Amino acid sequence: MKSFFGPHRHLQSISSEDVKLYINAQLAANNAPGTVNRRLACLGRMFKAMQECSDGPKTIPRFRYLKEEGARKFTLSYDQESSVFKAVEDLDQLRPGPQRGPPRKLDAHRYLELFQVLVETGMRLGEALSLRWGDLTMTASDSLIKLHRIKKLKTGRARTIPMTETCRTVFERVRQRDSHPSGPFADLNKRRAEHIWSRAVKNARIDDPECVIHCLRHTCATRLLRATGNLVLVRDWLGHTTIQTTADIYAHIESESMLLGAAALAASRRAHLRTSHGWLPDHSCFEDFIDGAT
Template sequence: MAVYKRGDKAVFYMNFTVDGVRVSRSTGKFTKKEAKLVEAVEKKRMMVDGALSPRERAARMLLSIAIQKTYDERWKDNKDGLKAKRLAERALELVGDIPLCKIEDQTIKRMVKKLEDSGVKGATINRYLATMKTLLRHHQQPWEHIKLKKESKGRIRVLSKEEETTVVSLLRDTDHPKKRSHYPEAADLIEVLVDTGCRLSEVLNLKYEDINWDTNLISIWINKGDKPRSIPMTKRVRGTLLARQEGDRIKPFSIDIDQAQKAWNWARKRMMLDDDKEFVMHALRHTCATRLLDRGIDLYTVKEWLGHSTMQVTERYAHLRPEKLVHAVAALDL
C-alpha cells in the first residue's frame, strides 16, 4: 500500500520505506494521481540524500534545524549554551532560514551590516560571528570566511585609593531612604570585589559553604571560564564576610546585579564621573590585578588569581608597570 485514502476528507497518505527508513504521512492531495507524484518526489529525495556523505547532508540542512542540533549536541551542557543558542536564533532572523551551504561570505557581511545599523557594538558582533563559526564547524561546513572584527582594547580603568574610598563612603555613610536601604550592602560588596578581583556574578553567587575559614580561601566553582579556583582572603574581606554571616544566611550578599549596578551608578553620579564610561564595577577587577602587579606579584600568579583563560588576557596589564623598562635599560648602560 503506497498511497491510500484516510479520514473524512479523503486525503491521500503515503506509506513506504527507503533504505530502512519508513515514511508514513499525508501527501496533502485529494486525488491518487497527485498523491503518487508527491510520493515519487519524496522517494527520489530520500534516495538522493541516502547517497550523500554526512557533510553533504549537513550542507542541505536548514539553519533553524542546525541551531537546534548544535544546541542538543554541543551547547546544552555548557554554562553559556543557552546564550549561544539565542545568538544563533537572532542571526537566523537576520539571514533567514537558509541551508548551511548558503551561509557564504556575502551572507555574513549582510548580517554584520544589519547589526551595525542597529547600533550593536563590535564586541557583541564578534559574539554573533563566533557563534556562527562554531555552528558551521560543528556540522563540518566551511567557516574560514567568517572573520572576527578588530575590537578596541580601550584603556584599563583602575580606581585610585581615593576613588575607592569615596564610592564606599557614599554608599555606606549616607543617610539613605528606604528605596536605597541596600546601598550599605553594596559598599561591602565593592570592598570584597576590589580585594578579590572576582567578577560581580561570582561574589553575588558565593555561598558560605564555599568559604574555608581555616585555610582562609574562597572557592569559586562556577565562573565564565568554567575553571574553578580558590582565592585567599585579605583581612578586610575576611572581616566583611564574617560580619555578614548572620543566622541561617546561605550567602554573604542578598542583593542582585541590578541593585548593585544602581548603587554604583548612584555613587558615580555624585562623584561627577558620568562622562567616564570606563568607571564601571568591572574596573574593580582591573584594580585588583593592577595592585597585585604594583606589589611585585608576577603575571602568572595574577592569571591564576583572576582565573583568566590564557596568559594573553593577563598580559593586558603588563604595560601598567613601566618601571620594568626602566630597570631593563640599566642593563644596556653597563
C-alpha cells in the first residue's frame, strides 16, 4: 500500500475512487482476489481507526471486497476432527530429545479448547481470541455468545450465536480454572495457534493444504447446513453480509441436497409401485442412481 499511495500520503486524503484504483492495480499485478481482500481488510481497519479518533472524519471511504473464486472450503469429517484434536492433546505429552533444548511450553490443551469452540460455533479465529467473559451468557435457560464489538468483526455485523453443549462445557471448564480475567482465550495468540494446528495436522497425517484453522469455520457451517437445509440460518450464524456470499461458498452442499431430493422422489415412486402393483421396474440405472445419491 505504501508503494501505491506513497509513503507520506495522509490517510484522510484517500477517497473511494483511490481505493478502486488500488484494487485495479493489485489485480493488474496478478494478485489473487483473496490476497487483495486481505490488504483491503487492513486498509479498512485503518479507516475505522481514523474515524474513531476525536478529530476523525464522520465518513470514510467505502469499497466492496472481491469475489473469491475457489476459496478454501475444506471441511473435516468427524473422524478427522477427532484425529487432529487428539494430535493437539498429545503435543503436551512430548518430552525433550537427547539434546535437550529449552523447556517445552505445555499449552496445547489450551489451544485444543480454542479449536473445540471454533468448530462448534463457526467463529473466526480473531473473533474467538477477542471474546470477553461479558460476551458470554451462561444461565439455566440461555447459552449465548454475543459478538457485538464491531471493530473486531470482519464484516462489521454484530450477531449472537447459541452455544452447543460441548461449547458451553469448554467455557465452564476454562472459567473454573485460574483463567485470564478478561476473556476465555485472552492469554492465547494467533501465531501460536497456527503453529500448534500445523503440527497437529501433520501428526494426524492430513495432507490437504487447505486444512488450516479456518476450516473449522467451514466445518461448522457445512454441518449446520446439512442438518437444517436453512441457508438463511447459516448466513446469520456466520455473520455474512449477504445471502449470496453464503450461497456461493456452500453451493456444493446445496447440490448435495438436490441429489438427496431427487433420490427421495425416486424412493417415493418405488414405494408407490410396490404397494399399488406389487412390482418394481427392473432398471439397474434406477437402482444405481438412488444408491449413488444417498
